[in-house]
Amino acid sequence: MSPNPVDSTPRVWTATELRRLPPEERDAILEAAAALAEKEYKTDVALTAFEAFGEGDLHVNSSDTESR
Numbered sequence: 001m002s003p004n005p006v007d008s009t010p011r012v013w014t015a016t017e018l019r020r021l022p023p024e025e026r027d028a029i030l031e032a033a034a035a036l037a038e039k040e041y042k043t044d045v046a047l048t049a050f051e052a053f054g055e056g057d058l059h060v061n062s063s064d065t066e067s068r
Contacts, residue, residue, distance in 0.1 A: 013029060
């Protein structure tokens, strides 16, 4: 991620800005962001200590689903 010229915080890119970049530059920015996110996900339990779906969220085992 490119630092802002004013301070040393990482730049926050919008999707539109990223799409306008050459693929090599965009890939480098996304790779750096993924590396930062990987470290956070490995060290911050709050980011991964949940279930994606609760028992009532999936209709696979529901008795009221119609077959198609």
